[in-house]
Amino acid sequence: MLELPLWGWVVAAGVLGLLVGSFLNVVILRLPERLMAQWRLDAFDTLAMEPDGQALPPGIVREPSHCPQCKHPLAVRDNIPLFGWLLLGGRCRYCKASISIQYPLVELLSGLASAVIVWKFGPNWAAVAGLVFTWMLIALSGIDFRTQYLPDQLNYPLLWLGLLLSLLPVFVSPNSAIVGAAIGYLSLWSVYWLFKLLTGKEGMGYGDFKLLAALGAWMGPTAVLPVILLSSFIGAIVGGSLIALRKHGRDIPMPFGPFIAAAGWVWFVAGEWMLQQYMQLTGLR
Structure with a gap:
């Protein structure tokens, strides 16, 4: 482990938590859609029917983040955890659609909870x-x-x-x-x-x-x-x-x-x- 005071590890954990929180938002939004799409395909296969041709929802890892309304890919600065949402004023840069407050809340929760974990257990x-x-x-x-x-x-x-x-x-x-x-x-x-x-x-x-x-x-x-x-x-x-x-x-x-x-x-x-x-x-x- 690196030689850092406990507060340094706590801060590092908080920053890491913010970054992970951004990914957790992707999991929360995309995993259920992917599962439902897979269940639909499994149902067609079980019934020996041709799939309905609907495209699969975006994957969790490969597809870049985009606005759920206009589908425009988000710029790197828009993806900065917590601050990206604040700088945008909670609205898409391109179509001005409202962006759910879930995004900064999950990131903030992840950051704070991660900091508490390292404060509780230490760097181990x-x-x-x-x-x-x-x-x-x-x-x-x-x-x-x-x-x-x-x-x-x-x-x-x-x-x-x-x-x-x-x-x-x-x-x-x-x-x-x-x-x-x-x-x-x-x-x-x-x-x-x-x-x-x-x-x-x-x-x-x-x-x-x-x-x-x-x-x-x-x-x-x-x-x-x-x-x-x-x-x-x-x-x-x-x-x-x-x-x-x-x-x-x-x-x-x-x-x-x-x-x-x-x-x-x-x-x-x-x-x-x-x-x-x-x-x-x-x-x-």
């Missing part, structure tokens, strides 16, 4: 793993927020990476990772079926089970209950606020994945401190 391999963990959670949250879908293409790598890291171990032992993954999956799976039996409705999707399983693999079984409680608390506050402000209807489904991801990241970074505070308040030792 645990921080590298933590950065990957953070970026994948942001991508999953963004996709679920937009589409109410948590793709296996991200959930499963996050799960398997947590299990593989336990072999070193980086955060938890192999036993804790395996048990955590199982408990994480089965806990929400049980809630799903209980809710469906009682109401006849589906309260969440299978992607939520897999995401909590991945968090269990990274942090062990003791993190599962706090993450569930935290995600429910965050979801209640956000959902209640949106309903009160009439930004979201009561009967419109709300994705739960972003709340699970947010709670999981908070516990990953501050779980030990939060547990100590709770024990002090309750007098437990």
Whole structure:
């Protein structure tokens, strides 16, 4: 590792997070479109029908960034994380169409969260793993927020990476990772079926089970209950606020994945401190 003070590593992580956040925007926007296009082609193949001839959406890596309205390729200066959007005033340089605030928000979130990870763990391999963990959670949250879908293409790598890291171990032992993954999956799976039996409705999707399983693999079984409680608390506050402000209807489904991801990241970074505070308040030792 280079000889830098901790604050230097934190700043470097923040800058790296901004750059990665720009790529995460591409993943959030393009991965669901690519998956749906592939599902359409698979359906035609299964039914032995000729494809409908629709062109595939842009790829995640090769195709350059462009305006979603006029399709004009973006200049390098327009792609500068966070500042590009600010300099453009939130509008395309060419067609003046509005550019979603998602772009700077995701970049800023990625930058800040990346800086916190390095501040928490220091310049070591645990921080590298933590950065990957953070970026994948942001991508999953963004996709679920937009589409109410948590793709296996991200959930499963996050799960398997947590299990593989336990072999070193980086955060938890192999036993804790395996048990955590199982408990994480089965806990929400049980809630799903209980809710469906009682109401006849589906309260969440299978992607939520897999995401909590991945968090269990990274942090062990003791993190599962706090993450569930935290995600429910965050979801209640956000959902209640949106309903009160009439930004979201009561009967419109709300994705739960972003709340699970947010709670999981908070516990990953501050779980030990939060547990100590709770024990002090309750007098437990």
